[in-house]
Amino acid sequence: MMKKFFDKWCSISLILRIVIGMVVGAVLGLAIPQFTIVSWFGTMFVGALRAVAPVLVFVLVMSSLANSKGGAGANMRTVIVLYMASTFLAAFIATASSFLFPQTLKLTDTAASNAAPQGVLEVIENLLVNMVANPVASIVNGNYIGILTWAVIFGIALKKASEITKNLLADISAAVNKAVQWVINMAPFGIMGLVFDTVSENGLNVFTDYGKLLVLLVGCMLFISLVTNPLMAFFCMRKNPYPLVLTCLKESGITAFFTRSSAANIPMNMALCKKLGLNEDHYSVSIPLGATINMDGAAITITIMTLAAANTVGVSVDLPSALILSIVAALAACGASGVAGGSLLLIPLACSLFGISNEVAMQVVAVGFIIGVIQDSVETALNSSSDVLMTASAEFYQRRKNGKI
Numbered sequence: 001m002m003k004k005f006f007d008k009w010c011s012i013s014l015i016l017r018i019v020i021g022m023v024v025g026a027v028l029g030l031a032i033p034q035f036t037i038v039s040w041f042g043t044m045f046v047g048a049l050r051a052v053a054p055v056l057v058f059v060l061v062m063s064s065l066a067n068s069k070g071g072a073g074a075n076m077r078t079v080i081v082l083y084m085a086s087t088f089l090a091a092f093i094a095t096a097s098s099f100l101f102p103q104t105l106k107l108t109d110t111a112a113s114n115a116a117p118q119g120v121l122e123v124i125e126n127l128l129v130n131m132v133a134n135p136v137a138s139i140v141n142g143n144y145i146g147i148l149t150w151a152v153i154f155g156i157a158l159k160k161a162s163e164i165t166k167n168l169l170a171d172i173s174a175a176v177n178k179a180v181q182w183v184i185n186m187a188p189f190g191i192m193g194l195v196f197d198t199v200s201e202n203g204l205n206v207f208t209d210y211g212k213l214l215v216l217l218v219g220c221m222l223f224i225s226l227v228t229n230p231l232m233a234f235f236c237m238r239k240n241p242y243p244l245v246l247t248c249l250k251e252s253g254i255t256a257f258f259t260r261s262s263a264a265n266i267p268m269n270m271a272l273c274k275k276l277g278l279n280e281d282h283y284s285v286s287i288p289l290g291a292t293i294n295m296d297g298a299a300i301t302i303t304i305m306t307l308a309a310a311n312t313v314g315v316s317v318d319l320p321s322a323l324i325l326s327i328v329a330a331l332a333a334c335g336a337s338g339v340a341g342g343s344l345l346l347i348p349l350a351c352s353l354f355g356i357s358n359e360v361a362m363q364v365v366a367v368g369f370i371i372g373v374i375q376d377s378v379e380t381a382l383n384s385s386s387d388v389l390m391t392a393s394a395e396f397y398q399r400r401k402n403g404k405i
Helices: 002-011 014-031 037-067 073-100 120-131 135-141 144-160 163-184 187-201 205-209 211-237 242-259 266-275 280-293 296-313 319-333 344-354 358-401
Strands: none
Touching (some): 014 037, 014 187, 037 135, 037 242, 037 280, 144 163, 211 358, 242 358, 266 280, 266 358, 280 358, 296 319, 296 344, 296 358, 319 344, 344 358
């Protein structure tokens, strides 16, 4: 009986199972919010994803490079251009939206971390230091810049290894992929726990106190997700991009919304790229890279929150300054960590452009954490789903360019 039920459950599509988990989690969160055991499923799911993602990235990138036949360079250049262009467009649109719909904040004394970088040079320094961090420590700490750097170095070094060694790497990569699939199949229960946690712990006050700010943030993110990113995809594919866009939102965006971590969503994105029939040599590098530098949502958050702070303290921002802010926000967003709330700690950096004190800026960060249950979830869904969208668009562009489609 139990086996028949299990087989029937597994025969249902993963997305439908996740939707069922969401509904059950929401009902339980409203009906029995004190039954916190349900939230353990969410904690375990996110923990498992974060644990397996660094190993997956390191092994997959190293194996792909060691066994690759070349030809990935042009594709990666296209991916990086798309990542940076979409992030800058996101910052620019957020700036324009803030001018059209200016916001102010109710500043709070809530404490916030003082670990925010103090300038663009510090962001660049941190990126360079993370690149050469100990590879074992990078895997343990989830430092994806370090993981990528060492995986690329080892992968290139192993290109001249024996076929036995390369086959061993491929077998290890396949084993890690299988383990990831097992974790992904637990997503419905994990999402149930995450939804329960959100519903039981957060009321509707976030909508009443910061409703207009949230509408502006989410509106800009939806515009990027449903208008500008599809336009970029159309330019690459020369066909209707919305089936691909909606697939990315459905199969990557939903899980990213609840995990609130681009890094934790890497295994989901890898699985989606495989399902889309993309080249593993390409997406094994571009997906973890995207979790680090493709930060459309982060650029929007940094820009809107900074301009809201400027309006609150009475700082007048002209168009040239706003353009500089867009550039700084896009560059700073690339330094946002792939974890929940990573973009918020870069707000003081952007605020410094307008002479806003660090004390005020950190209060703005505190406001960001208050609305983060919505803002950060939508931001991560945009960031993570667009990693797959841009990766697929770049590959389809190269295929079209080479006459393969």
